[in-house]
Amino acid sequence: MKTIIFKTASSYLLPLLLLFAIFILLRGHYLPGGGFVGGLIAAIAFVIHSFANGIEKTRGIIKFHPGFLMPIGLSLALLAAITPLFTGGALMTGLWFENPVPVIGMVGSALFFDIGVFLVVIGVVLTIIFTISETI
């Protein structure tokens, strides 16, 4: 499927879709969206790129094995979950900064948890798809 149109389009689509994925991730707390969908969209962005340019190229962009996103994401989510324990709350209690951050809005432990989910989903989907397409 290495047509010139698809190739050209994919190199523009990748950053756009990734931005869109982050946008979906960040708005999740107030409007439809969230880490899970955001992660899926980001994964799709990379998959489209690999369809057009071959997996080697996509791997070159990511630089490291996407599987490493899983432990990073899991640790981030776990950290967000256990941080409240140190401030005297129960596991998974929401902690929030007093003032909203520009562009992003309110920042709290739930957001970090969601980012963890986001990274895990990207890692999982890319690992599975890359492994299958390389093996077959």
Add this chain to the structure above:
Amino acid sequence: MLLSVLSGFLLAACLPLVGKLLKGKLSILLSALPVILFVYFLSFIPGIANGESYHFNYNWVPQLGINFDFHLDGLSLLFTLLITGIGSLVFIYTSSYLKGHIYLDRFYGYLAMFMSSMLGLVLSDNIITLFIFWELTSISSFFLIGFNNDNESSRKSSLLALGITGFGGLFLLAGMIMLGFVTGSYSIVELMEQTDLIHNHPYFVLILVMVFMGAFTKSAQFPFHFWLPGAMKAPTPVSTYLHSATMVKAGIYLLARFTPVLGNHEYWNTTLIIVGGITMLYAAIHAVFRLDLKGILAYSTISALGVLVFLIGLGTDEALLAASVFILVHALYKATLFLVTGIIDHETGTRDVSQLSGLNKVMLPVGIAAILAAISNAGIPPSFGFLGKDLIYEATLHYGNWAIVLTAAAVITNICLLFAGFLAGIKPFVGKLPQKYEKLHLPSPLMYVPPMILAGLGIIFGILPMIIDTPLIKPVAAAILNTSPDFHLQLWHGWSVVLLLSTITIGGGLGLYFILKPSEGLLAKATRFEPISPMSIALKFTGIFESTAKGITNVLQNGYLRYYVISILTFLSVLLAYKLFQGFDLYINFGQLTDITIYEVIVLGIMAVSIVFTVFTRSRLVAVAAMGIIGYSICLIFLFYSAPDLAMTQFSIDTLTVILFVLVLYNLPKYLKLSDTGSRVRDGMLALIFGGLISLLTLEVLNEPLEREISAYYAENAYTLAKGKNVVNVILVDFRGADTMVEIIVLSIAAIGVFSLLKLRLKSIEKE
């Protein structure tokens, strides 16, 4: 107290870190722990002798009524002293017996773990913690039996032991929970106050069965005795410590401990007398035919355990007193004999009793210990064993109508036991020394002093019974009887029937010893009955169990995805159909439904067409694309019913699914007709049935009154508690965040699974 119970666990936990330093000569330092504990428990003797008992409470899970409630009375004290005392000697003995073994630190870790579990077991007042320690002893025993884990029969024996004792442990847990249910308390002290309630409760028989199963499996009673001879695969210090002196007595301890709670009831007494009686006779006769020293000792241990169960079953004051004394008698002489056997094995390299003789000439101190132990075992005056045996006969003689039968059984058992003791303790040391053993020399004192101490005590307690009478034995009997008994231990009872019986026992045993020479022929005669022994039956049963499991697995896990799907769907369909048609009431409230819109009709039409395409197309890619269309149509339906989050996720998932399919299918050969018409029709039918049932189920769900409480709570509190306006996301990352956490872990595991499966397969292809 908590520290003293848990110290062994702490030590075991430290050993992996510092064990390397302690492997050499320093390993004897580890014996300090049991010695300190022994001294600590000795310090309780004066208080206990005065009739006091000690309580120590530490909270663990108070919400469930599970706490470390330790209760130290006479019975516990006797056991703690046995555990730490014999433990000290075994620790010291091991440092020489396994000198230079590369896993010596590991061995000490297991031993320390076992010691702690056993202490916890005999000190627990809470029956749930009692059960936990009970299981811990089984587990540490498993590790110790299988210590030589490069030996297949070792591994098998340890699994067998764990299987039998663990199986009984589960019964025990059930029994304990029932006791808690009946009385509302998990404390043994409180249970004792509610004896009448327990005895008259309909669950009483069940509780009895459960407790018996636990005790009989642990204490190797017939027909569960067969794991114990197998457990002799363990290094000798383990056999000494676990499988003769302490762990196997846990079942005895349990029965003794529960005598004031469950005892004094017809069922209790009859069962224990019968089971104990059969065990002691069966095992004693078996012991006579063995050639392996450890085999002889294993069967005589089983027999001695049978005697103890039998005595507890008799339940009279005299019998319980005899049991208290016999626990100590047996521990002293049997541990000695085991330690001696270990020395013989260590020095000569054989345990075949028919080949051993005259070792006195090369290792006299060992021989003295063994002969003293054999004398105590035989019940020859003035040993402590004589005293124990007298008490047993006294108990059986005074047991009403059955006195003659019971006494005869006890006499026969004791004759065989005496023979077994002589075989193990005297035969290897007297007579002519074979030439090949002439160069043997005495082992390190670390090895022969422990058995000498134990054997010496067996004689001293016999001559001077007053040393242990009031301080030790009386509180034990008091704890079992739950009253204060009035008696004094004496060596000389005067001329009586009991003395006559003792003489008959000794005479009979000696006669047997001089007539019967151990040989292969005798052993062969005994092994002819092997096929009908409980062990073979149990093994056959597990064999059938295993092959059935394999058969079922082969049918269900056949490696074809399509059959997996078929069995899952069939099972679900049968279950659903059963449930639906039991109380099915199809009713659609048309008034409740919203009006059908034109969009919905169009989307449904698209879905129907796609389904037809998916099923009947001849191209794989078309089928996949058509499935994708169905997925997208579902997304649209989600959108119509205002679930944008769901729609977005479904949309992305469907995209990825199609991509995955394309990736896989792209490389497959052209569409082949893999299935015949018959199986296609079968699959179609199954799909229709399953789909139909799900539709019916959905309609049925609509009739159920809707619980809006939870969703209302989430909707109301999403912003106030979690500062989010998108309820779906707030549920995912906050209200039910723990679920999400676990889900992403599962996802990661799945990805790692795919990765490793495919990459590993690649490697094996590369190898070819």
